[in-house]
Amino acid sequence: MPLLKDGRIVEDHWQFIGDDDDIPVQGDIVVSFERLKNSIEILVMRKGYLGVRLDNDADAHDLAPYINNLALIALEFPAFTDGRAYSQARLITTQLNFTGELRATGNVLADQGVFMSRCGFDAFEIDEHQPPHLWLSLANAMSLAYQKGYRARAGFSPRAVVASRVG
Amino acid sequence: MQILTANRLVDGDVVFLTGNYDWSIEINDASIARDQTEACRLEDIGTKADKSAHVVGCYLVDVVIVEGRIEATHYREIMRTKGPTVRGDLGKQANVYGSGGLRSGQSPLAAQNHHEVQQEFAHVSL
Amino acid sequence: MYRYDEFDATFVRQRVAQFREQVARRLEGGLSEDEFKPLRLMNGLYLQLHAYMLRVAIPYGTLSSRQMHKLADISVKYDKGYGHFTTRQNIQFNWPELKDVPDLLDELADVEMHAIQTSGNCIRNVTADHFAGVAVGEVEDPRPVAELIRQWSSLHPEFTFLPRKFKIAVIGTREDRAVMKSHDIGLRIVRNDGGDTGYEVHVGGGLGRTPMVSRLIRAFLPRPDLLNYLEAIIRVYNLIGRRDNKYKARIKILLHETGKQEVTRLVEKEFDQLKKQNDAVSPAEYERIAAYFQDPAYEDTDFNLDAFDEKRKQHPQFNLWLNSSLSEHRQRGYSIVTVSLKPIGGIPGDASAEQMHGVATCAEKFSLSEIRVSHEQNLVLPFVKKQDLFELWQGLKKLDLATPNVGLASDIIACPGMDYCALATARSIPIAQDISNRFADLERQHDVGELKIKISGCINACGHHHVANIGILGLEKKGVEFYQITMGGEAGENTAIGTVIGRGFSGTEVIDAVETLVDTYVELRQENETFASTYSRLGVTPFKEALYATA
Numbered sequence: 001m002p003l004l005k006d007g008r009i010v011e012d013h014w015q016f017i018g019d020d021d022d023i024p025v026q027g028d029i030v031v032s033f034e035r036l037k038n039s040i041e042i043l044v045m046r047k048g049y050l051g052v053r054l055d056n057d058a059d060a061h062d063l064a065p066y067i068n069n070l071a072l073i074a075l076e077f078p079a080f081t082d083g084r085a086y087s088q089a090r091l092i093t094t095q096l097n098f099t100g101e102l103r104a105t106g107n108v109l110a111d112q113g114v115f116m117s118r119c120g121f122d123a124f125e126i127d128e129h130q131p132p133h134l135w136l137s138l139a140n141a142m143s144l145a146y147q148k149g150y151r152a153r154a155g156f157s158p159r160a161v162v163a164s165r166v167g
Numbered sequence: 168m169q170i171l172t173a174n175r176l177v178d179g180d181v182v183f184l185t186g187n188y189d190w191s192i193e194i195n196d197a198s199i200a201r202d203q204t205e206a207c208r209l210e211d212i213g214t215k216a217d218k219s220a221h222v223v224g225c226y227l228v229d230v231v232i233v234e235g236r237i238e239a240t241h242y243r244e245i246m247r248t249k250g251p252t253v254r255g256d257l258g259k260q261a262n263v264y265g266s267g268g269l270r271s272g273q274s275p276l277a278a279q280n281h282h283e284v285q286q287e288f289a290h291v292s293l
Numbered sequence: 294m295y296r297y298d299e300f301d302a303t304f305v306r307q308r309v310a311q312f313r314e315q316v317a318r319r320l321e322g323g324l325s326e327d328e329f330k331p332l333r334l335m336n337g338l339y340l341q342l343h344a345y346m347l348r349v350a351i352p353y354g355t356l357s358s359r360q361m362h363k364l365a366d367i368s369v370k371y372d373k374g375y376g377h378f379t380t381r382q383n384i385q386f387n388w389p390e391l392k393d394v395p396d397l398l399d400e401l402a403d404v405e406m407h408a409i410q411t412s413g414n415c416i417r418n419v420t421a422d423h424f425a426g427v428a429v430g431e432v433e434d435p436r437p438v439a440e441l442i443r444q445w446s447s448l449h450p451e452f453t454f455l456p457r458k459f460k461i462a463v464i465g466t467r468e469d470r471a472v473m474k475s476h477d478i479g480l481r482i483v484r485n486d487g488g489d490t491g492y493e494v495h496v497g498g499g500l501g502r503t504p505m506v507s508r509l510i511r512a513f514l515p516r517p518d519l520l521n522y523l524e525a526i527i528r529v530y531n532l533i534g535r536r537d538n539k540y541k542a543r544i545k546i547l548l549h550e551t552g553k554q555e556v557t558r559l560v561e562k563e564f565d566q567l568k569k570q571n572d573a574v575s576p577a578e579y580e581r582i583a584a585y586f587q588d589p590a591y592e593d594t595d596f597n598l599d600a601f602d603e604k605r606k607q608h609p610q611f612n613l614w615l616n617s618s619l620s621e622h623r624q625r626g627y628s629i630v631t632v633s634l635k636p637i638g639g640i641p642g643d644a645s646a647e648q649m650h651g652v653a654t655c656a657e658k659f660s661l662s663e664i665r666v667s668h669e670q671n672l673v674l675p676f677v678k679k680q681d682l683f684e685l686w687q688g689l690k691k692l693d694l695a696t697p698n699v700g701l702a703s704d705i706i707a708c709p710g711m712d713y714c715a716l717a718t719a720r721s722i723p724i725a726q727d728i729s730n731r732f733a734d735l736e737r738q739h740d741v742g743e744l745k746i747k748i749s750g751c752i753n754a755c756g757h758h759h760v761a762n763i764g765i766l767g768l769e770k771k772g773v774e775f776y777q778i779t780m781g782g783e784a785g786e787n788t789a790i791g792t793v794i795g796r797g798f799s800g801t802e803v804i805d806a807v808e809t810l811v812d813t814y815v816e817l818r819q820e821n822e823t824f825a826s827t828y829s830r831l832g833v834t835p836f837k838e839a840l841y842a843t844a
Contacts, residue, residue, distance in 0.1 A: 059532075081331055081414070083454025087531045090451055094570055111315065111332055118450035141311040144304045146444045149571050150451070177320065178390035179344040220322035223340060241772055243711060247342055251712035253640055253722045257373055257388075258343050 001125040004132055005101075014051055014072060024048075030074060033058060036066055044069050053105070056084040060091040067096045075121075077106040086119045093120030094149075102153075110135045114142060118150040168230050170197035170237065171209040172247070173222035181247045181259070182222060184212060190222055192259065194237050194248045199230065294355050294663060295440050295585040297405040304447070305402045308409060312336050313395035320392065335415060335453070336398070337383075337408030341715045344388045348411040349401060351666050353421035353439040353463070354382040354673075358653040358662040363404040365649035371397045376649065378634060378642040380472075380668045380706060380757055381460070382420045383411055387713055409447055414455045416446035416527070422464045422471045423667040426586060427675045429623050432482045433490055435463040437583040438519065441574065445520050452527050456534035457542035459527065460499075467786060472668055474498045474507045474788035475760060477544045478526060483513065491515045496526060496556070497548035500754035504790045505545040510557045517573035518564070524571070525563035529556065589661050589676060594626035596679045604683050611686050613735060614697040619682075628679055630660075632672040632689060633696045633704065638730045640722050641707040642670030651692040659685045668757075669706055671699060701738040702746060702811065703729040706757050710750025710767060711774075717750035719767025719774035720800070724748050727804045732811075741811055743823045745784065760784040762824050763810055764791050765803060776803040778840075780810070780833055783825065794833055795841050806840055813839040 003012040016030045017023060023031075023042060030051035036043065043050055051072030054060065063073070073092055075085035085104070092098045103123040104116050110130040117139070126135065139152075171184035175192075182190040183197035191197070200206040206227060213225030229240045239245050250258015297305070312332070319329040333339075337348040349364070356364075364384055368376050371393050372386040379385055389397055401407055411418050419439045426434040442461060446452070452459070462471045465482040473479035479495035492514045498507030514522050530544045533551070548556050605612040620629040632652060634642050644652070656664045656674055659681045665673035672694075677685060689695040698704050705728060708714065710721030725748055732738050748765040749756035758764030764779035775797040782791030798806050811824075813836050818827045828836070 080328075081454050082536060083414075083452070084532055084536075086451045086454070087528050090528070095566055109328060111328070112453075115448075115450040115453055138311070138314075141314065142304075142307050142448070144300060144307065145450070146304070146447050147449060174340055174344075176326075177392055179340055181343060218325065220320055223326050242774065243342075246711060250343055251722075252720065253712050253726065 001105075002128060003103075004124040004126045004135060005122065007132065007136060009132055016053065028071070030072060033062070040066060040069070051101070054088065056082065056088065058088075060088040060096070063092065063098075064096055067098055070098070070100060072101040072103060072123075073098060074103040074105050077104060077108055080107040080109050080112055086115065089116070089120040090150075110138050114139050114152065117152040118145065118147075120153060122153040168232070169200045169206050169209065169227040170194070170230050171200075171213050171225055172197075172228050172244070173213070173216065173225040176219075176221055176223050184209065184216075184225075188212070194230075194239070197230075197237055199232075199237065200227070294357060295352075295436070295582065301444075302402070302405070305405075305407050305409075306399075308336075308407065308448070309395060309398045309402055312398060316391060316395055331413060331454075334413040335410060336394075337411035338389075338391075338394055339412060339715070341387070341713055342711070342717075343713070345391055345394070346713065347386045347389050347394060347397065347408055348379070348383045349386070349406060349408045350411050350418040351382045351384060351406075352418060352443050353425065353436045354423045354666040354668075355425070355436060356664045356666060357404075358656045358664065360404045360406055361649050361653035361656070361664055363400065363406070365646040365653070367397060367400055368646045368649070370400075375643055375645045377640075377709060378644065378666055378670050378672070380670060380708070380755060381418060382423075382666050382668060383418060384666070385709070387709075412458075413453075414457050414459075415453045416442075416449060416455075416459045416461065419443050419446070420460070420462045420471055420476075420668065422466060422469075423665040423673050424470060424620065424629055424675070425465065425665075426588070427622055427624070427627075427629055428466050428468075428470075429621050430467065431465040431623070432484050433465050434583075434586045435465040435480075435482055436586050437579060438480070438482070438492075438516075439463045440582050440585075441520070441579060442523070445523070451524075452531060455527070455531050456536045457539065457544075459530075459544070461523075469784075469786045469788070470667070472757065472760065472784050472788070475500055475504075475757070475784070476507065478523065479507050480519075485513050489515060492519060494522065494526075497545040497553075498788070499543050499545040500757060500759050501543070502540045502752045502754075503546065503549075504754065504759040505549065506788045506790065507545075508548060508553045510553065510560065516579070517576075518568065520574055521567040521571050522560075522564050525560045525567055528563055529559045533559075588624075591624045591627065592678070594678045594680050596626050601679070601682075608683075610690075610695075610697065611683060613739060614686055614695055615682065616739065617697045617699045617701060618695075622675075626679055628677050628682065630674040630677045630682070630685065631667070631699045632674060632694050633699050634671050634694070635698055635704050635729065636693050636696050637698075637703060637733045637735075638726050641705050641725050644672075648692050648694055651688070652694065655685060655688050655692075658688075669704065671704070697735055698738055700743050700745075701735075702732040702741055702744045703738060704745075705729060706745075706747040706761070708749050708751075708755035710748070710756075714750060716753060717767070718752070718769045719750050719776065721748040721750040721756055721765075721767055724765060724767070724776065724800060724803060727800075728807050731804055731808055741815060741824070743825070744811070745825075746807065747782075757784065758782070759790045760788060761791060762828065763807055765807075768797065770797070774800055776800065778803070778806060778810075780836060781828060792833070794837055809839050810836050 002009045014028050026047040028049040036052045049071035053074040056076050101123050102121050104121045105125045113135050175182045185191050185196045186198040200209050228244045249260040318324045339346045372388045377385045419442045421435040421439045425436050460476045461478045462473045462476040463480045475498045481493040494511035495507035496510050534547050535541045660674035661676040705725040707721040707725040711717035745762045747757045747761035749758040750767045758766050760782040766777045777797045779791035783789040814824045
């Protein structure tokens, strides 16, 4: 899956480590929330950045004890019509005050890019059939939004949501 | 016996797969599957057609042949081949019976009476 | 009424342009139907039995004459010359072509209208009391807050892919004309002892397969907290509402399974967080919106009661119409007029282009160019001077819109049913037409009095059959339509869900059955008793006996 960040395709230097895989000595790794909980002592000792993949039925508040150790949180859209990760993203960025990479994975489509960005996502594992220019042109299609508190994260699109006004 | 039906993407009209692998708005143009193998073949065509930008929501429909004409058996499908029973002047039935209504000489109000239209559905014992 | 400013206008235009691009991508094959369907639904576009159907929002049920004229024009240009008013203050066009829909939406935008979020698993068109602003005993006009919610919920980034659709209704009176308690969230405007305006918050109402009456989770929510509280409710629902079964995905099921207490606790907890982090509703923004809903300049009218009474005597039909169509106005000399979209034997809620133009013109002449749409699928003229009533009646009569049956047996709510709807299991409209024809004698209807008959063509209950005096649900059994009757439902302040009274009927039998129920009531009623009160006094037994005894 190509990774879209800051409006362009970037190299994905993160490696997902399954629950039964050995933890590599170095490099940036993403683990499941189970593994994060169970192996946090080991994980924070190693070199390289740490990320977690959170299931979309998990309570995002449970990440609170670990939030300062995390440089990436990956949330999942099993189907693009399953919108739980929007609320998880919102909790993670506004209540846990996470500022690292928040990545959208799964059925991630360009038509929902602006919604994701405004809920706090800043990295997108995108479908090969939907190139970055489509994402950007869709993001630019709507320059207004009513919800004041939901600002697109920097770098997503220069024009998306420049004005807003309600609650 | 079964035929393959769908709605046309561009305008939503009800269409039927013909023997030429084309889609027709007229049920009598439909290609009929007379056995399981044929039905499976139609279904495969439907699965492929659903991915196209031509029709939407392909599925098989049970039909019978009455006086040489293809007719759906379920009331839902009969309505799809005719139009709303409460507006005989609209849908495919309007083309068949002319823009004046379900039958010539019928007032628009009478055309709204579903008993008139129900006679068209008599063989499914509505 | 509310007028778009540049922000609103640009927002809607951009949305149309975006949809135009999505339609183009779909037609070129760049989007699959699976990907496109949720996008078109969020713009109100369904694919129905015979064609596409576009559902256009009439936010909180308020329309200007200019907008109504436009709806009529659109019905001619892009459809087949008519529209269908629904139970949720929308109008549906039954025959638009996909390729034309972006143009149609642009024309709607010309009159400050749209089809945003009239479908899909998002926050739907916000509805309100259709007598808002003119109702007697109103704490406050519910429309400013409904407009605020409309704006806040439009393309809400977090709440666009909820477990299921989400409906909000707002009322400002004790009487509930908006089926508020059958909504996911129902708000009633109240004033506390300190004189502050706030809201009762009712959550978890809904009809459908598992009908439920909403529960009060907050008796007084101060106005500034409204949007944060809504955000808290919907966030909790989005995160823990069920998604494994679409029939168990509404918030009513969450309330039922998780419990009102626990859901309330979670909502209040989230609300406490949100209050710290978000702004409250800005008084300036609320006032900006509310300014559009000020009372008009009412006139002192020189109403001549004697002349009026003379007219009533001369024209019994006019008299009959007055008796059923008028509601009390808060301003002396004015009336609220309900315009029946239920001609005898007609299709409930349908209006031809000619009728739409006609009503719009009547409103220009007699109702300050304003029209309301009621959930009972009728229209309302909210500002009619009593002195103009006779002339208005004559105008409506010419349009076949003066049937004196509002609130009576033939004022039937009916969903489109299988004549149009892809989800339906049976037809609804023909049943409504036959019942209407059976009670064609209007004197008889007036004698029978207030009666709510509501018909749905499938379990989704768009025809509100659960909350009717006589509810009819159309189902299929072995390839044939059949109809179940429920009784004891109510839609107002004391909302109650009806119960099925026995085995179902064929489409022909059910008409006789309804007549039997009505005759039974007429026989058993005491003086001044409505159908509903006779039913609550006697229960279902005598009705059941009358229906099934001979069988």
